[in-house]
Amino acid sequence: MVQEKGKYTVITGASSGIGRETTKAFARRGKNLVIVARRMDNLKMLKKEILDEYQDLDIVIRSTDLSVPENAYQFYEELKDYGIETWVNNAGFGNYSSVADQDLKKIETMLHLNIEALTILSSLFVRNYKDAEGTQLINVSSCGGYTIVPTAVAYCAAKFYVSTFTEGLAWELKEAGAKMKAKVLAPAATKTEFGMVANNVSEYDYDKSFGTYHTSKEMAGFLLKLYDSEKVVGLVDRESFSFRLSDPLFPYAGNSAHNQQRM
Numbered sequence: 001m002v003q004e005k006g007k008y009t010v011i012t013g014a015s016s017g018i019g020r021e022t023t024k025a026f027a028r029r030g031k032n033l034v035i036v037a038r039r040m041d042n043l044k045m046l047k048k049e050i051l052d053e054y055q056d057l058d059i060v061i062r063s064t065d066l067s068v069p070e071n072a073y074q075f076y077e078e079l080k081d082y083g084i085e086t087w088v089n090n091a092g093f094g095n096y097s098s099v100a101d102q103d104l105k106k107i108e109t110m111l112h113l114n115i116e117a118l119t120i121l122s123s124l125f126v127r128n129y130k131d132a133e134g135t136q137l138i139n140v141s142s143c144g145g146y147t148i149v150p151t152a153v154a155y156c157a158a159k160f161y162v163s164t165f166t167e168g169l170a171w172e173l174k175e176a177g178a179k180m181k182a183k184v185l186a187p188a189a190t191k192t193e194f195g196m197v198a199n200n201v202s203e204y205d206y207d208k209s210f211g212t213y214h215t216s217k218e219m220a221g222f223l224l225k226l227y228d229s230e231k232v233v234g235l236v237d238r239e240s241f242s243f244r245l246s247d248p249l250f251p252y253a254g255n256s257a258h259n260q261q262r263m
């Protein structure tokens with residue numbers, strides 16, 4: 001693998017919300033960045049904002065629709081000259097509806113983005129970098145990836161996938177003695193564009209809908225705490241809104257004699 005261009009942090013879904021603030025948080029740490037989303041204008045503005053303050057950083061911007069699997073492969077392929085230190089799979093969206101009433105086109109796209117793109121990008125990053133010192137993969141799930149929330153069943157199921165996939169990968173890397181760490185961030189309500197997208201509306205009032213929520217900046221701060229820790233999960237409590245770092249939360253079969261043997 002060619003790596004001519006130093007160390008980079010890759011953040012998907014950087015054009016708004018948690019991804020945007022996470023980008024700024026890594027910039028404050030002096031990290032070169034590759035940021036991706038569909039809205040190029042937002043990425044350009046973010047790049048300018050960062051470079052106005054940190055002229056020495058390299059900020060690479062890419063516009064692509066990651067809900068199309070071929071685009072996810074192509075996005076990864078185009079980064080082959082960059083040495084990647086940290087990868088944050090943050091791009092994702094939700095939907096509020098009963099299962100019977102849900103818009104299946106929207107759900108298909110959600111599964112493509114929240115599950116498929118995240119799996120493709122995680123797997124390629126792990127394949128290439130698992131033995132590189134200091135590397136981390138952080139996947140953004142949700143507290144809905146640990147608790148089923150009414151009217152968000154498909155979204156929660158997708159986020160359960162993100163949580164279990166990432167916790168399972170963390171076990172796999174640990175047992176293989178790999179250098180890479182895999183971690184899950186599980187936010188609760190955070191004021192972003194999430195509410196608008198999930199409800200198919202152009203305005204969304206977090207104060208009316210939630211009362212309590214975190215700002216994107218606070219959530220980016222939690223992500224950085226997870227990044228700095230040895231723990232696998234960073235979870236916001238849905239009731240108290242406190243943030244805690246923890247070991248993996250799902251049951252793990254380990255080397256049980258009842259596991260099917262890999263041939």
Ligand SMILES: NC(=O)c1ccc[n+]([C@@H]2O[C@H](COP(=O)([O-])OP(=O)(O)OC[C@H]3O[C@@H](n4cnc5c(N)ncnc54)[C@H](OP(=O)(O)O)[C@@H]3O)[C@@H](O)[C@H]2O)c1
Pocket residue numbers: 012013014015016017018019036037038039040042064065066067090091092093094113140141142143186187188189190191192193194195197
């Ligand atoms: N906000 C919350 O309450 C909350 C709670 C728990 C978990 N989360 C999770 O946090 C993550 C970030 O969401 P957010 O709250 O910051 O919402 P957001 O403000 O809507 O940000 C979502 C980001 O994902 C990008 N994105 C959406 N569709 C995409 C596509 N097809 N291809 C590439 N990028 C795409 C968006 O950029 P473009 O539109 O420019 O493509 C945007 O940058 C998500 O995974 C979400 O599920 C959020």
